[in-house]
Amino acid sequence: MLEQYDTFKPVLWDDEAVCLLDQRLLPQQHQYLYCRSVAEVAQAIRDMVVRGAPAIGITAAYGVALAARQRYAESATNWRDNIEADLQQLEGARPTAINLHWAIARMRDRLAGLDGDPFEVLLQEARAIHEEDIAANLKMGKFGASLIVPGSSVLTHCNAGALATGGHGTALGVIRSARADGKLATVYADETRPWLQGARLTAWELLQDQIPVTLVAEGAAAWLMQQGKVQWVIVGSDRIVANGDVANKIGTYSLAVLARQHGVKFMVAAPTSTIDMAVAEGGAIPIEQRDPAELLACGGQRVAAEGATAWNPVFDVTPAQLVDAIVTERGIIERPDSAKLARHMGQHR
């Protein structure tokens, strides 16, 4: 399935290395970065070579396979103890996306019972995580598209596409499916400062699939909605917690407030690997703060006045009350709350 599915592949395994389409360089350059050690994988996640919650989970899973090969070669008896430092290094790469922790926890469970050389088994587990993510996105794309009335226009934020996942995408998976059903009029994409995931990545990715896209500055969203130009905001998520609160790219919360004000529907598309039932409410989600320099510059060029400082949280939390639908590979949760999330995740209350 992996081999046939994508027109481009953000994450690949290539015998000796985890190969990452360097998303810092898109859309101008299409270059793969080869990571041959777990330290290189963790660095690539920290530096945004690969980004998007499911994609960093998949990358880390391949990173665990790399680490196991190395640790087993160093010591066939102590590799299981020694690999723990590698797992922690990967977990520490980015704090908000739960998929990273979910994937490493699954790899940790898998390696616990292994005898002999662990590499092949762990590589298969990483491939399974990768393939399951694509399958989940294809399903949620269909569920999400079923909510959209023909002729609708949508606004998306950041990049929650194939680039951010194993393939197909979450929010962009819904958009791809709705477009294939002939339901979509216009797709608007926020440019998404400061990394410009919307302008650089979402626009590029949609155009690869011949889906026209219209960029807007974040500041244009209120006016776009006031003018009646969109019926849905569709976003992905880095972590959905037990009460239905949603962490996603900074600016998502503003869109949800604006959507409610203007009678626009708000959809979150994410696999169940993004749902963290161990956290009760959004206030407890760790929010990544990145270097203020990312905000003070654009395209590597300082734009802010010398002496200005910046505050750079890169995610925010949208309260569940502002969400009309969470869509996963299992189905649709309308107007999410704790009881509905628990039912969806098979936890009886």
Ligand SMILES: CSC[C@@H](O)[C@@H](O)C(=O)COP(=O)(O)O
């Ligand atoms: C399917 S991706 C969902 C989210 O990870 C995405 O919307 C997002 O916020 C990505 O942030 P990024 O900082 O680019 O990793």
